[in-house]
Amino acid sequence: MTEQPTGGRERDRWGFAAAMVVAGVLLFSVVMGLIVLPVLQAPNAGIDPWTAICRAVGLKAGSPAQPQPPVSATAAPVSQVRWTPATLKILAAADPRPGAALAQAVCSACHGEAGLSPSTDFPHLSGQSGAAIYKQLSDFRSGARFNAQMTPVAKKLTDEQLAQIAAYYGSFSRRAAALGPRYGIGDAAISRLANRGDPARALPPCESCHARGVGGPPEAPVLSGQQREYLYRQLRAFAGGQRGNDVYRRMRDVSSHLSDDEMHRLAEFYQGLS
Amino acid sequence: MPQNRRLILAHLWVAFSVFVLAAALGVWQMWVRSPLAAPQDTPARYYQSVTGHGVSMAYVLTTFFIMGFGYFTAETALKTPLPSARWAWAGFWTALAGVAMTVAAILSGQASVLYTFYPPMTATPWFYVGLVLVVVGSWIWVAVMLVAMARFKRANPGAPVPLAMYATVANAIMWLWTTAGVSAEILFQILPAVFGWTQTIDVGLSRTLFSWTLHAIVYFWLFPAYIAFYTMAPRAAGGRLYSDTMGRLSFVLFLLYSLPVGMHHLFMDPEHSTGFKFIQMSLTALVSIPTLLTVFTISASMELAGRLRGGKGLFGWIKALPWERPMVLATGLAFFMLWFGGGGGLINMSYGMNAMVHNTAWVTAHFHLIFGGTVVIMYFAIAYEIWPSLTGRAPLSVATQRLQLWLWAIGMMVMTLPWHYLGLQGQWRRVASFNYADPRIGPWGPLVIVSLAGGVLLLVSAVMFVMNLLPRRAQVRLPEQGYSFALAVHPPQRVPAALNGFTVWNVLVAILMLVAYGFPILQFFIGNSPQAVIHPLTGG
Numbered sequence: 001m002t003e004q005p006t007g008g009r010e011r012d013r014w015g016f017a018a019a020m021v022v023a024g025v026l027l028f029s030v031v032m033g034l035i036v037l038p039v040l041q042a043p044n045a046g047i048d049p050w051t052a053i054c055r056a057v058g059l060k061a062g063s064p065a066q067p068q069p070p071v072s073a074t075a076a077p078v079s080q081v082r083w084t085p086a087t088l089k090i091l092a093a094a095d096p097r098p099g100a101a102l103a104q105a106v107c108s109a110c111h112g113e114a115g116l117s118p119s120t121d122f123p124h125l126s127g128q129s130g131a132a133i134y135k136q137l138s139d140f141r142s143g144a145r146f147n148a149q150m151t152p153v154a155k156k157l158t159d160e161q162l163a164q165i166a167a168y169y170g171s172f173s174r175r176a177a178a179l180g181p182r183y184g185i186g187d188a189a190i191s192r193l194a195n196r197g198d199p200a201r202a203l204p205p206c207e208s209c210h211a212r213g214v215g216g217p218p219e220a221p222v223l224s225g226q227q228r229e230y231l232y233r234q235l236r237a238f239a240g241g242q243r244g245n246d247v248y249r250r251m252r253d254v255s256s257h258l259s260d261d262e263m264h265r266l267a268e269f270y271q272g273l274s
Numbered sequence: 275m276p277q278n279r280r281l282i283l284a285h286l287w288v289a290f291s292v293f294v295l296a297a298a299l300g301v302w303q304m305w306v307r308s309p310l311a312a313p314q315d316t317p318a319r320y321y322q323s324v325t326g327h328g329v330s331m332a333y334v335l336t337t338f339f340i341m342g343f344g345y346f347t348a349e350t351a352l353k354t355p356l357p358s359a360r361w362a363w364a365g366f367w368t369a370l371a372g373v374a375m376t377v378a379a380i381l382s383g384q385a386s387v388l389y390t391f392y393p394p395m396t397a398t399p400w401f402y403v404g405l406v407l408v409v410v411g412s413w414i415w416v417a418v419m420l421v422a423m424a425r426f427k428r429a430n431p432g433a434p435v436p437l438a439m440y441a442t443v444a445n446a447i448m449w450l451w452t453t454a455g456v457s458a459e460i461l462f463q464i465l466p467a468v469f470g471w472t473q474t475i476d477v478g479l480s481r482t483l484f485s486w487t488l489h490a491i492v493y494f495w496l497f498p499a500y501i502a503f504y505t506m507a508p509r510a511a512g513g514r515l516y517s518d519t520m521g522r523l524s525f526v527l528f529l530l531y532s533l534p535v536g537m538h539h540l541f542m543d544p545e546h547s548t549g550f551k552f553i554q555m556s557l558t559a560l561v562s563i564p565t566l567l568t569v570f571t572i573s574a575s576m577e578l579a580g581r582l583r584g585g586k587g588l589f590g591w592i593k594a595l596p597w598e599r600p601m602v603l604a605t606g607l608a609f610f611m612l613w614f615g616g617g618g619g620l621i622n623m624s625y626g627m628n629a630m631v632h633n634t635a636w637v638t639a640h641f642h643l644i645f646g647g648t649v650v651i652m653y654f655a656i657a658y659e660i661w662p663s664l665t666g667r668a669p670l671s672v673a674t675q676r677l678q679l680w681l682w683a684i685g686m687m688v689m690t691l692p693w694h695y696l697g698l699q700g701q702w703r704r705v706a707s708f709n710y711a712d713p714r715i716g717p718w719g720p721l722v723i724v725s726l727a728g729g730v731l732l733l734v735s736a737v738m739f740v741m742n743l744l745p746r747r748a749q750v751r752l753p754e755q756g757y758s759f760a761l762a763v764h765p766p767q768r769v770p771a772a773l774n775g776f777t778v779w780n781v782l783v784a785i786l787m788l789v790a791y792g793f794p795i796l797q798f799f800i801g802n803s804p805q806a807v808i809h810p811l812t813g814g
Contacts, residue, residue: 014772022530022782025560026553026789033552058547058797083807088473195316199709205317213384214318215395215809 079144079245081135083218090163091134099168102161106153115169120229129212130170132221136245137162144245173212173222181212181224182272190265201257206266209250217247223270231267239263276349276757278359279664284366285342286657286664288373289335290740296330297736299323301729304689308726309710309719320706321386328389329380331646333408334373336495339653341365341415343498344442346660348422350757351436351505357421361414369411375404384812388704390488391464393480394806399468402460409453419446427774434769437521438505438759444525445497447776451533451783452494455486467808474805478545479798485536486791489558493532495645499652500524503572503605506659509760510601513579518762520571522773527564529779531557534790541628545803550794551625557790558623565616569609576605578763600675604655607683608648614687615644618694633704636697643690646732651682654739663757667749675742681735689728692721 034056042052054060081087103115107125111117115126125133139145140154141162154162183191197205209216210223223231237243239255246252255263276282305312306320348356356362378400379385385397423435423443435443463480466472504521508514515521537554540546580591597603618640621627631637658675662668669675696718697703710719772778797803 014770015778018772018778018782022786025556026786029553029556030789033556034549037552038549056547056549056552058550058793085474085805085807088807092470092473195318196707199707200711208317211318213810213812215811218807218809 079135079139079247080142081138081219083131090159091130091166094130094160094163094167096164096167096171098161099164099166102157102165103168107165110149115172117227120227123227123230124225125169126172127176127225128169128221129173129218130166131218133169134162134166135219136221137165139245145243176212176222176225183224184269184272187265187269190262190269193262194266194269198257203254203257206254206270217250219247225272226270228264228267228271231270232263235263235267236260276346276663277355278345278349278362281356281359281362281366282342282346283664285338285345288370289338289342290657290743292330292334292338292373294736294740296327296335297733299327299330301726301733303327304722304726304729306706307708308722309708310723310726315707317706318383318386321388322380322383324704325386325388326377326380329376329405332389332491332495333376333405335650335653337369337408337412340445340494340498341369341412343501343656343660344415344419344446346664346757347438347442347501348419350663351438351442351759352422352426353756354422354426357418357425362418365411365414365418367411368414369408372404372407372409372411375400375407377404379404386811390484391459391480393464393467393475393477394808396464396468396475396808396810396812398812399465402464402468406457406460409457412449413453416446416450419443432768434518434766435774436759437515437518437762438501440522440774441497441501441504441525444529444776445494447780448490448497448529448532449494451787452487452490455483455488455536456491459483459487468810473808475808476798476803477806478543478803479795481540481543482537482545482791482795482798485539486533487536488539489536490532492641492645493528496649497525497528498656499608499649500528500568502601502652502656502659503568503608505759506656507572507601507605507760508575508579509758510599510659511576511579511595511605513575513582515760515762516571516574516578518764518766519769519773520567522769524564524567524571526773526776526779527567528561529776530782530786531560531564533783534786535561535623537790537794538623538625538628541625542632545798546794550790554790555623555625557786562616562620565612569612572605572609575760576602598672598676600658600672600679601655603676604651604679607679608651608655611643611647611651611683611686614690615640615648619644631697633702634697635701635703636694638703639690639693639697642693643686647683647686647690651679651686654679654682657739657743660757661743662752663755665745666752666754667745668752669742670746670749671742674738678735678738678742681731681738685728685731685735687728688731689725692724692728696721696725 035053038052038056039049042049045052047055051060107115110119110122111125112122115124115128117124136145137154137157138159140147140150141157143151157165183194185191193203194206197203197208206223208214209220212222212224234243234251235255235258238246238251239258241252244252258266302312302314303320303323306315345356345362376385379398380401382398385401387395387397387401391397419442423439426435426439427433434440459480463475463483467475504515504524508516535554535558537546537551538558541551541555576595577591580594583591583594583596585591585594595602595606597606618636622631622637622640658669699718701708701715701718708715708718708722710716
């Protein structure tokens with residue numbers, strides 16, 4: 001925008017005054033914020049003035065943002081899967097085609113064609129998220145989760161193969177998403193528990209992690225459409241401590257607050273109309 | 275009479291239609307938070323609704339209103355048609371297409387990320403692309419405003435740009451600066467994540483870029499209210515503006531100090547050092563200067579009007595003011611709410627006190643009072659004020675306009691005062707349900723119900739507002755008439771170039787932004803900034 005010269009001296013005066021005021025304010029806040037206050041407060045934090053100034057500028061990490069020692073969890077079994085950028089890259093780059101071949105050869109005998117299990121002994125894999133399948137296969141392989149059939153199978157597979165199988169089954173999830181969730185109907189109390197949780201028992205809604213595409217923990221499996229027998233067995237296993245590969249004990253805590261009847265009804269609710 | 279009446283009305287009707295729907299969502303949200311049983315009260319629905327409410331109120335109502343009002347101001351204050359009505363319509367349709375995409379995304383349930391986005395949650399691309407289109411539409415508006423003012427200055431060398439237009443262009447320029455932050459966030463961080471090109475996102479950087487936008491955008495919304503204070507209210511009261519220069523100064527100070535202050539939204543965030551937070555706090559404190567300048571100038575203008583109408587004594591002039599006129603009434607109510615909202619704002623911006631209210635209901639109560647109260651009530655008053663010159667019809671009843679304004683102000687106070695108090699008690703914001711059976715929070719229940727009652731009043735008022743604007747058969751047709759803005763006591767003959775353009779102020783904004791945001795943004799690119807795993811809300 002061009003300015004009309006309506007008096008050069010006047011503009012100079014206004015521009016100069018404005019610049020001086022702004023400079024004064026900036027100078028005040030910079031000196032106070034970066035020098036005076038840190039130096040005055042340094043003794044309280046037990047640090048020397050120079051460190052305090054470096055922290056105030058952001059050149060040094062201040063407490064409590066100090067680098068923490070790496071966590072070395074020794075309690076076993078514990079899941080070894082961490083959702084680091086590296087893990088996510090493996091999953092994102094995995095090729096589902098070799099995964100399909102592996103699934104045909106290894107998985108389909110129990111889990112059915114395209115992951116739809118014909119038996120109540122084995123869960124459906126179709127429509128499950130790739131991240132959930134990768135997490136469970138990794139846990140079977142590392143021993144964080146044990147199953148007499150799954151553990152030996154998973155131990156024979158490489159990390160890349162796990163990711164390929166996960167990618168293969170994950171490739172159905174978009175189609176499953178398009179079909180929409182299929183929840184059981186008629187049990188209002190259980191639907192409420194699944195959708196709203198129960199604050200009095202500190203129970204979060206199941207749906208806040210397990211609904212498809214809810215943005216919860218990446219490893220949380222989709223429950224809608226899963227076999228009720230499988231769901232019930234898992235809830236019992238978490239509550240009884242036979243299964244413990246849930247991150248932060250989330251499912252062990254949740255299931256320990258559920259009654260046996262609620263577990264049955266939740267499993268029924270999530271199996272839905274099949 | 276403005277030339278492009280259809281253009282202006284189209285903008286305002288989009289704004290107000292969305293506003294009424296969003297007001298209904300707001301009432302339902304308060305209902306869900308209350309101890310009373312609300313329909314559909316699941317957390318998933320709650321966050322979906324909060325997203326819809328926030329996006330509608332913060333992006334659609336405001337942007338479309340400001341664009342429409344800007345076109346009105348350009349035509350009536352400069353007394354010339356817009357430089358390009360075709361471009362203006364292009365901006366309108368672009369923004370409207372964006373709104374349609376965003377609304378569809380929210381309705382699909384795949385965009386419940388709230389209007390502030392909160393990465394690492396990510397919504398469907400339609401949500402962001404839609405919002406980008408709204409911003410692109412508003413940029414076209416900015417260009418039209420800049421060209422209109424430049425043409426006026428070329429045609430009238432040395433003449434002062436009318437205050438209403440000067441303020442509108444100040445807002446347009448501020449909007450360009452403002453949108454730079456969020457645009458960078460969406461284009462360089464969120465969209466690559468949404469399209470699957472990256473698996474992680476630097477949340478610290480995205481929050482910083484959003485904070486760049488987050489405070490200035492509030493002033494973008496606020497500008498029309500201040501334009502009405504300076505250029506409409508004094509005339510409506512039967513007086514004159516006390517000082518034109520004071521108005522110009524306030525508007526450039528808003529331009530200057532609304533931008534390098536956004537970090538006061540991040541006081542409790544770990545990614546920034548205390549020093550830069552302190553710098554931005556100091557700059558935030560300066561925003562109170564143009565606010566207080568305005569309170570002084572408008573009070574003085576009102577006093578002039580009151581005394582001209584025969585008001586005597588220390589307070590007699592207040593009584594003598596024509597309170598039956600909606601613009602005067604709305605100004606009074608807006609100032610009343612400004613005291614509470616502004617006071618709360620001073621607490622929020624104080625680094626130490628912020629720790630007490632951080633992430634509590636206090637904050638939501640604050641921005642509802644200051645934006646929903648002070649600002650939106652002036653949107654109503656502006657609409658009432660300019661409607662006759664846009665539609666060529668006289669309003670059926672000024673009494674229903676007054677009733678609507680009163681209901682709005684009372685509803686807003688009833689809703690926000692208990693809400694503030696609950697924030698001080700520690701009630702969380704962004705939470706869908708409370709266990710009122712817990713004795714520690716049980717006493718909150720009745721107060722939330724009071725807030726809900728305030729919300730119902732607001733919804734009634736919102737519906738009344740639209741009813742007041744709808745054309746009726748019984749309305750009297752008015753002769754073609756223009757619109758005149760308030761004159762100053764001493765209408766400016768010549769103003770300093772600095773207060774007739776924006777070059778000096780743009781340079782100063784650039785310097786302030788460099789100091790306030792330079793290193794805080796640079797730090798994410800040197801050193802190892804932690805990345806967060808993306809949490810898509812899109813299934814698959």
